[in-house]
Amino acid sequence: xxxxxxxxxxxxxxxxxxxxxxxxxxxxxxxxxxxxxxxxxxxxxxxxxxxxxxxxxxxxxxxxxxxxxxxxxxxxxxxxxxxxxxxxxxxxxxxxxxxxxxxxxxxxxxxxxxxxxxxxxxxxxxxxxxxxxxxxxxxxxxxxxx
Numbered sequence: 001x002x003x004x005x006x007x008x009x010x011x012x013x014x015x016x017x018x019x020x021x022x023x024x025x026x027x028x029x030x031x032x033x034x035x036x037x038x039x040x041x042x043x044x045x046x047x048x049x050x051x052x053x054x055x056x057x058x059x060x061x062x063x064x065x066x067x068x069x070x071x072x073x074x075x076x077x078x079x080x081x082x083x084x085x086x087x088x089x090x091x092x093x094x095x096x097x098x099x100x101x102x103x104x105x106x107x108x109x110x111x112x113x114x115x116x117x118x119x120x121x122x123x124x125x126x127x128x129x130x131x132x133x134x135x136x137x138x139x140x141x142x143x144x145x146x
Contacts, residue, residue, distance in 0.1 A: 001061045007094040012135030016101035017086040018128030019077070020109045026120040027081040030112075037115045041074050041083070044111040048072040051107025052089050052100040059103070065093040067100060072108055085109055086131070098133050 029035040037043075049070045056064040069090040074083055087104035089097040109125045116123065132142045 001063065004063060004094040007136070009092055009094055010135045011090065011092055012096045012133070013088065013090050014097040014101035014133045015086065015088045015131040016098070016105045016129065017084065017131050018105045018109055018125060019080070019082045019084045020112050020123055020125050021080055021082040022116065022123040023120050024081045026116050026123070027076065027078070027083070029119075030083065030116070031076055035115065036118075040112055040115045043115065044085075044108045045072045045074070047111035048085070048087055048104040048108030052087065052097075052104040055100045055103040059099055062099050063095050065091045065095060065097060065100070067091050067097065070100070070104060072104060074108075082126075083109075083112060096133055096136055098130055102128065102130060 030040045033039060049072060052067060052070045056062045067089060071088040073086045077084055085105050085108050087101045087108070089101040089104060091097045105128055113123050130143060134140045
C-alpha cells in the first residue's frame with residue numbers, strides 16, 4: 001500500500017459516471033414504479049452509497065478514507081433506452097476519492113441489473129469512467145469531452 005502519511009489533508013472531490021442500456025419495456029417498468037421488485041432507482045441509489053463506503057473492502061490496496069458526502073444521481077434516457085448514473089464523492093483526506101466514485105457507479109448499475117435481470121438479461125453497462133477529480137497535489141482534472 002502506498003504511504004500517504006506525509007500528505008496533507010485536503011478537500012477532495014471525485015465524479016464518475018456510466019449508464020446501463022436496456023429494453024424499452026424494462027425502462028418503462030423502472031420509470032412507472034411498477035417493477036415487481038419495487039423502487040429500482042431508490043434501491044440502486046442506496047447500493048451505490050454503500051458501494052462507495054465499502055470500496056477498500058473490494059479493491060486491494062485501496063486506502064480507507066473518511067467520506068464526507070456521496071451523491072448518486074440518475075437520469076432516465078428514453079431514447080437510448082438507458083439509465084445514466086453519476087456519483088459525486090467527497091472526502092477530507094490524504095488521498096482522492098476516485099475509486100469510491102467509480103465503485104459507486106458500478107454498484108448502482110449492477111443493482112439495476114440484478115433487480116431487472118429476470119425480464120431483461122441483455123442489459124449492458126457502458127462508458128463507466130472518471131469525469132472529474134479535484135483536490136490534492138495534482139489539483140483539478142477533467143475528462144476530455146469528445
